[in-house]
Amino acid sequence: MRRRRRWVSKKPEFEHRVNERIRAPKIRVVGAEGDQLGVMHPRQALTLAKEKELDLVEVAPNASPPVCRLMDYGRWRYENSKKKSAKKTTPELREVKMRPKIDEHDYQVKCRIVKRLLRGGDKVKVTMRFRGREVTHDDIARDILLRVRDDAEDLGRLESKPNRQGRSMSMVLAPSGEVQA
DSSP: OOOOEEEEEOOOOOSOOBGOOOSSSEEEEOOTTTTTEEEOOHHHHHHHHHHOOOOOEEETTTTTSSEEEEEOHHHHHHHHHHHHHHHHHHOOOOEEEEEEEEOHHHHHHHHHHHHHHHHTTTTEEEEEEEOGGGGHHHHHHHHHHHHHHHTTTEEEEEEEEEEETTTTEEEOOOOOOOOOO
């Protein structure tokens, strides 16, 4: 027998109480510029907000009395969402893998990928994978990695030098300067 799903309300949850949603008997009001306007009844503060064509927003509901601020709520929410989205765009670590016996055209393609990732603002880990007896020729791998660094010099800087870990050798390039779209 199939279980029924419970109905979930799709009504949006409000982050802050605004204007008529404020239910406290007395509130402390802060002006748009941060100046203290005193403790008053919410209706009185609401008329003050309407005169200035602003919203009354409860910013500290747990305070005694709750603190409310006069501000343009729509603009404030928009600016906060922009700040949150700016924080989300952290540089990601991307990896490009190669072999010591890489051909010239394959090298150029991998180098183009590294440059594109650096232009996008991501850090790039360039990894050289060894197979069999290639491990003994780590000088060849180091030369190729340093060549990648030199080719991408205008877009990125070396964050960690080529170092060997088991059957691979890797280095990390970080974007230098601003992100280019």
